[in-house]
Amino acid sequence: MSEPIIETDALGRDFSVRDGLRRRTVVAVDDLSLRVEAGESVGYIGANGAGKSTTIKMLTGILVPTRGAARTCGLRPVADRRRLAREVGVVFGQRSQLWWDLSVRESFSILAAIHGLSPERERRRTDELVERLEVGEFLGTAVRQLSLGQRMRAEVAAALLHSPRLVILDEPTIGLDVLSKQRLREFLLAERAAHDTTLLLTTHDMGDVERLCDRVLLVDRGRLVFDGTLTGLSRTVGAQRVLVVDLAEPTPDLAIADTEHLGSEAGGLRQRLAFDPEHTTAARVLAAVTERVEVRDLAVEEPDVEDVVRRVYSARGR
Amino acid sequence: MRTYWRLLLAGIRRQSTYRLAALGGLVANTTFGLLKVAVLFAAVRAAGGQLRGYDVGAMSAYIWLSQGLLGSVNLNGRTDLADRIKDGSVVVDFLRPLDVHAAAITTELGRSLFNLVPRGLPTLAIGVLLVGMDVPHGVTGYALGAAALLLGLVISGATVFLVGACGFWLVETRGLQVFYLVLSGFLAGLFVPISLFPDWLRTTAALTPFPSMLMYPVDLLSGRVVGAAALGLVGQQLVWLVLTLAAGQAMTRAGRHKLEVQGG
Incomplete structure (x- = not known):
């Protein structure tokens, strides 16, 4: 059996929150042990504040865990952050990784340089993503002038430009209309089929989970409370x-x-x-x-x- | 290396999209330049044509060079980093296979270099045409001046980064920015040349990186300081370059462990 693409062992993270004059500790993630194999598509769900984003930020080396350990793509996220960044593509629905004041095309070419893509590989991959995500019509537009739907497509293309093995999407369809959601999901399915990419996504959207995920992880107050299929989850709770x-x-x-x-x-x-x-x-x-x-x-x-x-x-x- | 070169170009490109801001900056620089001419020339003349080694030509060079560098040397304390920590978008910076510190300074340097064109050169040209000024002596003078300028811009970016990086602990760094704004302009020699300071204040200034950002490059570019003394100033700049970069590396490393992403 090959090495898992994500593996955590009793992972935990606390935050210190100011509460009036006192400071108190909030446990955002606790005792999280999970394993995701390469090629899986996993929905990571839970209420707001359940610890989903914190987990993602620990898996990608942005946040330093308070307890436990994680390995992503066989690397230690914090210590090997820069190497890991070449293997992982992340879309934060609420944040942009494009350059606000530059065009989409310029943003892509800077990202290609950041990831050290050869000109040939850059051209091929950009063409592929531009065509499949239908980014062509606004390639020359400044990022700040894009509509939300356009920007999300550009964001996804930007996150996938370096052909990452693991794609993490944090609320990728938030705020999108039905048609844009549909297109994005179709793209992600096609991308997964073509490149055997592993998907991990957090969402509040049932459609995302139904269409994209063959496994569901549910977190509550920082702890994993369910791991299985969506049907299994519905059955467990007698939904x-x-x-x-x-x-x-x-x-x-x-x-x-x-x-x-x-x-x-x-x-x-x-x-x-x-x-x-x-x-x-x-x-x-x-x-x-x-x-x-x-x-x-x-x-x-x-x-x-x-x-x-x-x-x-x-x-x-x- | 190609990556950081590309980031430098991106910094230049981004800045180039703000043309109206550049024009506004130029107008402000020139207006205050003329104001400084009125005040400082009067001081030189009142001192009998020589004030601590400054005659009218040297003073003019000081005024127009320092005004011209205002768009490039960051004396206001504001950084992208501070904003990005505050709104949480700094997570995106940590998602890239880049040294966050080096990438921030490179981008800032791109902004600085670009501003030399629409703000630096026209300010100098206006100064030369309206008032006249001293210039460096020979090729070595220009070369040393250019080197000091480049060093000054990097030191400026590296120092202001430290203010932004305090955000890893404080989140809100606006108070620090204001403090930096007041202190840096004065100690960098923006208002009056450092040579006009009383001794104790000149010594104090020399213990900070601020003169390396503006005063020393201006001294070299105006040909006021030459030879061994010029090399001495560049040497001091190199020391500050190493110190500020090392501090930035250390703060970024420590700050990461402190990072709590704002806004989920």
Whole structure:
């Protein structure tokens, strides 16, 4: 078995926070042990402040751990930071690595120089990324004049210019519209298929996890509380699916066995029923509804990441 | 090496996008230059045409050279590093296969070098045309002057980096910047030449890197200091270069362990 691309052993980081006049210690990450093999695609999820970004910053050598150890791409992140930077590409959704006052093209060429790419390799890789991320139309535009969607595509291209083995994306789709999200996900899937890149992404977006990740890690208060597939996660917490029915006529709140009535809209024309897929099925619930009232349309909503996370957290007593 | 060369060019390119700012700087430099002419020429004349070794020609050279270097020597204490620590974007700097300290100084040097063109040269030209001034003696004079200037710019970048790097501990460094602004201009000899200081103050100034940034390059470029004395000044600059760079390396290394990224 080959060496894992990420391996941490009881990794932890504390921050000192000023709280009025006193200073107190906040544990951002604690006792985190995980292993990611090369070629995997992992979603790293959790609420705000759960320690996701801190973990990423320790894995890339930006933050120095308080406890424990990490190895990324077989290197020690802090001691070998500069060597590691050649193996890893990171996109921070909230930060830019382009030069604000220069054009996208100039930013790319500086990054290529920083990573020591040969002119031939620079040209080939830039062309590839420009075409696949559709960056061409604004290559000559100053970064500060780009729209958010354009800038994110340029950011991703910038992070991948040196063909890193490991790509870490911290909230890559934050603020993007549906179409831009879709394009970005398609690109990441294609990139992974073409170069066998390892992906690690943090996100609040269920679609990102569903489309991109075959493994989910869930953190709560700095600790790893789940490691498995998304389906497995939903099952563990008994996440409910929701049947939404549009009815032919206004109806009082439906009481159906094995479901929970979540709410009615338009005077009872649309009703939302939650059910646990372990106990009943969408078909059975629908049949029970149809017995009482005519159904004109329906939709089934899957549990979203927020919901699953909330359930895990409440099960853990918070 | 190619990497840092490219960063230097990037620093130049970035600065070149701010043309209006360069013009504004030039106007300010010239206005204050003329003000200094009025005050300092009066002082020289009142002293009988010679004030601590400065005649009108030497004083004019001092005024226009020091004004011309204002866009290039950082005497305001502001750095990209300080801003980047404060808003957390310094994480991006640590994500690159670069020495963060060297990269910051290289970029700052690019900015300094660029500003010589729209701010340095025109200020000098205006000074020469309006007032006239002394120039270096011979090729050696120009070569030493150029070397002292380059050293001065790097020392300036390396010293102001130290102010920014305090942000690793303090996060907010605006107070320090103001302190730097007041102290550096005065001790670098921006307002009056250091030779006009009382002895104790001249000694104090010599114990700081500030004269190496502005006063010494101006002394050499104006041909006021020549020969062994000129080499002595360049020697002092080299000492400050080593000291400020070493301090920057040490602070960056220690600061990394202290770094707490702002803004998540």
